[in-house]
Amino acid sequence: MTETKLTARNVDVWYGPKKAIDDVSIDIDNGIVTAFIGPSGCGKSTFLRSLNRMNDTIVGARVTGQILLDGEDIYASSMDPVALRARVGMVFQKPNPFPKSIYENIAYGPRIHGLASSKAEMDGIIERSLTKAGLWDEVKDRLAEPGTALSGGQQQRLCIARAIAVDPEVILMDEPCSALDPIATAKIEELIDELKDNYAIVIVTHSMQQAARVSQRTAFFHLGNLVEYGETDQIFTNPREEKTKDYITGRYG
Amino acid sequence: MSNHNWNSPEAAKRIAQRHASERRFKLLGLGAIALSLSFLALLLFIMLRNGLGGLDWAFLSGSDSTNASVAGIWGAAKGSLLTMLVTLLLSFPMGVLSAIYLEEFAPRSRWIEWVEVSINNLAAVPSIIFGLLGLAVFINTLHLPRSSPLVGGLTLALMTFPVIVISGRNAIKAVPPSIRDAALAVGASKVQAVFHHVLPLALPGILTGTIIGMARALGETAPLLMIGMRAFIVTPPGGITDPSSVLPMQIFLWSDEIDKAFVQNTSAAIIVLLVFLLLMNGIAIYLRNKFEVRW
Numbered sequence: 001m002t003e004t005k006l007t008a009r010n011v012d013v014w015y016g017p018k019k020a021i022d023d024v025s026i027d028i029d030n031g032i033v034t035a036f037i038g039p040s041g042c043g044k045s046t047f048l049r050s051l052n053r054m055n056d057t058i059v060g061a062r063v064t065g066q067i068l069l070d071g072e073d074i075y076a077s078s079m080d081p082v083a084l085r086a087r088v089g090m091v092f093q094k095p096n097p098f099p100k101s102i103y104e105n106i107a108y109g110p111r112i113h114g115l116a117s118s119k120a121e122m123d124g125i126i127e128r129s130l131t132k133a134g135l136w137d138e139v140k141d142r143l144a145e146p147g148t149a150l151s152g153g154q155q156q157r158l159c160i161a162r163a164i165a166v167d168p169e170v171i172l173m174d175e176p177c178s179a180l181d182p183i184a185t186a187k188i189e190e191l192i193d194e195l196k197d198n199y200a201i202v203i204v205t206h207s208m209q210q211a212a213r214v215s216q217r218t219a220f221f222h223l224g225n226l227v228e229y230g231e232t233d234q235i236f237t238n239p240r241e242e243k244t245k246d247y248i249t250g251r252y253g
Numbered sequence: 254m255s256n257h258n259w260n261s262p263e264a265a266k267r268i269a270q271r272h273a274s275e276r277r278f279k280l281l282g283l284g285a286i287a288l289s290l291s292f293l294a295l296l297l298f299i300m301l302r303n304g305l306g307g308l309d310w311a312f313l314s315g316s317d318s319t320n321a322s323v324a325g326i327w328g329a330a331k332g333s334l335l336t337m338l339v340t341l342l343l344s345f346p347m348g349v350l351s352a353i354y355l356e357e358f359a360p361r362s363r364w365i366e367w368v369e370v371s372i373n374n375l376a377a378v379p380s381i382i383f384g385l386l387g388l389a390v391f392i393n394t395l396h397l398p399r400s401s402p403l404v405g406g407l408t409l410a411l412m413t414f415p416v417i418v419i420s421g422r423n424a425i426k427a428v429p430p431s432i433r434d435a436a437l438a439v440g441a442s443k444v445q446a447v448f449h450h451v452l453p454l455a456l457p458g459i460l461t462g463t464i465i466g467m468a469r470a471l472g473e474t475a476p477l478l479m480i481g482m483r484a485f486i487v488t489p490p491g492g493i494t495d496p497s498s499v500l501p502m503q504i505f506l507w508s509d510e511i512d513k514a515f516v517q518n519t520s521a522a523i524i525v526l527l528v529f530l531l532l533m534n535g536i537a538i539y540l541r542n543k544f545e546v547r548w
Contacts, residue, residue, distance in 0.1 A: 057437065059361050086440030096431035098450060108449070109439035159435070166439055 005030040005170060005200040006051060011065035013046050013055065020046045022224040023065075028170075028217075033192060033201045035215035035232065037208060039247070042221040044204045048172050051202065052088035053081045069170070086113055088170040089163035094179050095155035097147035097162070102139050105147040105158055106130065109166035125165055133161035134191050153184025160191065171195065173203040177210065189214050208248055212236050220244045300527070304520025312521055316487050317498065317506075321514030324507075326525050328489040332402055332482070332497030333471060333529070339406020339493055340413055340470050345463055347410075348417025352459070355418070356425040357447050376415035383412050384479030392480060400481040400496035408480055409470040416469065420462020424455040457541040464537035468530055474501040500526045 006028040013021035021043045028034050036044040046055070053074060055061040067074050074084050086109070097105050106126050109115075116122035126143070130136040135157045139150070147158050156176055163171055173192070177185040192201060192214050205211050211218050212232060219229040220243075228235060228244045239245045258264060315325020351372070359365045387408030391397045397404050428451045436446035477483070483502055490497035498506070500522065507519040 052438070054434065054437065057433070082440050082442050085438055090434075090438035092431060092434060092438070094431060096429075096435045098432065098435060099454065108436075108441075112439075112441055112445055112449075162435075162439060 003030050004028070005070065006202075007066075007068040007071075008047075008051075009066040009068075011047070011050065011063065011067060013043070013050050014060075014062040014064075015046075015058070016060040020224055021050070024226045026219060026226060026229055028200055028202060030169075030200045031197055032216040033196045033203060033214050034217045034219065035211035036202065036204045036219050036221060037206075037211045037247075038221035038227075040206070043224040044219075044221045045174050047221070048174055048202060048204050049090075051170070051172055052085050052090055054085075054090060056081055086166045087168055088172060089166065089168035091156070091159050091163055091171065091173045091176045093175040095152055095159050097150070097155050097158050099146065099148050101144050102130075102147045102150070102158060103143040106162050106165045109162060113166055115166065129161040129165040130158075132164050132195065133157045134187065134194075135161055151184070153180050153187055156180060156184070156188060157191065160188075160195075164195075168199065170200045170202065173201065175204050175206060178206060185210070208236070220247060222247070297527075300520045300523045302520075303517060304522075304524050307517040307521035308524060312518070313525075316489055317485060317503065318487060319485075321510070321512050321518055324515070324518055326500070326503065326522050328486060329498045329500050329503035329522070330525060330529075331489045332405075332486075333499040335402035335490060335493050335497065336405040336409065336499055337467060337471060339403055340409040341463075341467060343407065343410035344413040344417055344466070348414050348463070348466075349421050349459060351414075351418045352421030352425060353447060353452070356422045357451065358443070372415050372418050375411075376419060378412075379475075380412060380473055381475040381479065383408055384476030386411065387476060388479045398494045398496070400484050400486070401494045402490060402497050402499075403493040404480050405477050405482050405497075405499065406493070408476050409473060412473065412476065413463075413466040413470050416466035417459070417463050420465070421455070421459045424458025424462065425451060427458065428454045453544070457544045460540045460544070461537050464533055464540075468533050471529060471533070472501050472526070474499075474505055477502055500529065 004027045008024055008026045008028075011021060011024045012019060024047060036048060038044050049055045050063050051067060051074075055063060063075060069084070069087065072079065074088075098108065100108075103126055106129050107116075107122055110122060110125050116125055127136060127140075130139060135154060138154060139145075139158075147155065150158060156179075160171075160176075177188050180188065189210065192203065195201060196216075203211075203214065215232045217230065218232045218235040220227045220235065220239075220241075222243055228239060228241045230240070235244060236248055239248060311323075312325045313330075314327050315323065316328030318324040355365070355369065355372075359368075387404060391404045391407050392399055397407075432450050432454065433446050436450045437443070441449065477499060481496075482498055483506060484496055484498070485506075486496050486498050504519055504522045504526065507515045507522060
C-alpha cells in the first residue's frame with residue numbers, strides 16, 4: 001500500500017553563500033516512518049525544514065531543485081506556504097505550546113483554517129486530536145488549564161495533537177524526544193508507531209536506537225549529502241556505504 | 254590530583270579577602286541607591302512643606318491668575334491631559350506598527366539599516382529641536398492653532414515615537430522564536446503569527462515603554478515653549494484647539510514670578526505633577542502585571 005508522498009530531486013539548500021544541503025534526491029512514502037540520521041550539522045534538520053518551507057523564515061535561506069508533494073512542486077509560485085504547512089505539519093525539538101489553555105492550543109489551527117463551523121464541531125476536533133496523541137485521558141478534565149503547565153512529555157504530545165488537529169498528510173518531527181526523559185520518549189515513540197498508518201511521518205533523530213525502533217526507512221546524511229537511504233533493517237545490519245557503517249558503529253559522529 | 258592546601262593560612266586569607274570585597278560591593282551599591290533616593294526625599298520634603306498648604310479645592314479647580322491666592326492648576330492640568338491624549342493616540346499606534354514592521358517584516362537591506370539608525374538618532378535629538386520643528390511644520394506651514402494641546406501633542410508625539418519604537422522592538426525581540434515557529438507550522442500566515450501570538454506576549458513590554466515615554470513627554474517644557482504654550486491663559490481649554498498651558502510650563506511660569514506668594518503655588522503644582530507621574534507609573538505596573546503571561 002505504500003505510495004510516494006514526497007519526492008525531492010537534486011535539492012540544494014543554501015544559507016547565504018554556504019551550501020547546507022548538496023544535491024539530495026529522496027522519495028518519502030505514505031504510511032511509514034522515515035528517519036533522518038547523521039552527525040550534528042549534517043543538514044538533516046535543514047532538509048526537514050525545507051519540506052514544509054519553514055526555511056522561508058530564515059533570512060538568506062534558498063532552496064533549489066524540486067520538492068514535490070503528491071507530484072505538486074511545493075516551491076512553485078502557485079503553492080501557498082500557508083496551505084502547504086497545513087498539509088505538512090511539524091513538531092519541534094523543544095516542546096513549544098502556545099502560552100494558552102490546552103483547548104486553545106489545539107483550537108488555534110482549525111480556527112484559522114475554518115475547519116469547524118460550531119463549538120460542538122471544534123470540541124470534536126479537540127477530543128479526536130488529543131485522543132490520537134494519547135493525551136485525552138490525562139487532560140480531559142482540565143482543558144482550560146495552560147498548556148505550558150503540563151510536563152515536558154505531555155507538552156510534546158500536546159504539540160503533536162496541535163499538528164494533527166489541522167488534518168495534515170505529512171508530519172515532520174525535528175528531534176521530538178531530545179528534551180524528554182526515557183519514559184516520555186517511549187510514549188512518543190509508541191505514538192509515532194500508531195500514527196504512521198494515517199500519515200507520512202519523517203523524524204530527525206540523534207539517537208540511532210530511536211531510528212531503529214520507530215522507522216521503516218532510514219536516510220543517513222553527512223556534510224550536507226545524502227549518503228545512504230534504504231530499509232531501516234538493511235541500513236543498520238548491512239550498510240552499503242563505508243561512511244554509514246562507520247557512523248552506526250560509533251566510529252565517528 | 255589537586256595538591257592545594259585549603260587549610261593553609263594563605264588560603265584562609267584569600268577567602269577572607271573575597272568575602273570582604275563582596276561586602277564592599279554590597280555597601281557601595283546600597284550607598285548609590287541611598288544617595289539618589291535621599292535627593293528624592295529632600296525634594297518631596299521641601300515641596301510638601303511649601304506646597305501642601307496651598308493644595309485646596311480652589312487651587313485644584315481654578316486657573317491661572319495674576320493674583321497668587323486665586324491662581325489654580327486646573328487649566329494647566331487639563332491642558333496636560335489633552336496634550337497627552339493627542340500624544341498617546343498618535344505615537345502609540347505609529348510606534349507599535351513601526352516596531353512590528355521593523356522587527357518582523359522588514360527585509361535586511363541597506364535602506365532598513367538606515368531607517369533603524371535614524372529612529373535611534375531621533376530618540377537622542379534634544380527636545381528643543383522638536384519644538385522648533387513643531388513651530389515650523391504645524392504652526393507656520395499647516396497653520397494649526399498656536400498654544401493648543403493639538404500642536405503640543407503632535408510635537409510631543411514626534412518625541413515619544415522613537416521611545417515606543419525602541420522599547421517595542423525590544424519587547425518583540427524577547428518573544429521566543431519557537432512561538433513563531435509553532436504558529437507558522439500549523440499554517441498561520443506571518444501576520445496571524447504576529448498578531449495572534451507575538452504581539453500579546455510583547456504587549457506588557459510595549460506598554461511599559463509607552464508609559465515611560467509618556468511620562469517623559471508629560472514633564473517636557475522646552476519644546477512647548479517654542480510653540481507658544483507659555484502664554485498666560487485664565488480659562489481652562491475647552492478642546493484640543495483652544496490655547497492652553499501644561500503642568501511643567503505652569504511651574505516654570507510661577508517660579509518666575511516676583512510675587513513671593515507664588516512660591517506656595519509653585520510647590521503645590523509640583524506636587525500635582527508628581528502625583529500625575531506616580532499615577533502613570535502605577536498604571537504601567539498594573540498593565541504589565543495584568544497582561545504578563547507566565548510560562
